[in-house]
Amino acid sequence: MAALVTISNPGMTAEEYDQIASQASPSLTTSVGFQFHVTYTSADGMVVMEVWDSADQHTQWFEENVRPRLPPGAEPVHEVTELHNVLIP
Numbered sequence: 001m002a003a004l005v006t007i008s009n010p011g012m013t014a015e016e017y018d019q020i021a022s023q024a025s026p027s028l029t030t031s032v033g034f035q036f037h038v039t040y041t042s043a044d045g046m047v048v049m050e051v052w053d054s055a056d057q058h059t060q061w062f063e064e065n066v067r068p069r070l071p072p073g074a075e076p077v078h079e080v081t082e083l084h085n086v087l088i089p
Helices: 014-029 055-065
Strands: 003-010 034-041 045-052 077-082
Touching: 003 055, 014 034, 014 045, 014 055, 034 055, 045 055, 055 077
Parallel strands: none
Antiparallel strands: 003 045, 003 077, 034 045
């Protein structure tokens, strides 16, 4: 089932996000199960939202491609919501 993954990154700056994204995005866009990615700045840091065919696909990609690039002490918080419907133009 499709999953919306929301990742809150307390204390992360836009510059830190941009550095990680520039290195990880090429593998993201070609990952099996990936549908789309959005990011915005919150009062606490950066928030990433992605839709994947499954939460497991996201977890595998994140652990291989993002976690090794996180700044020391970064503690992203993941929330997974199973989706009932996704419409793609």
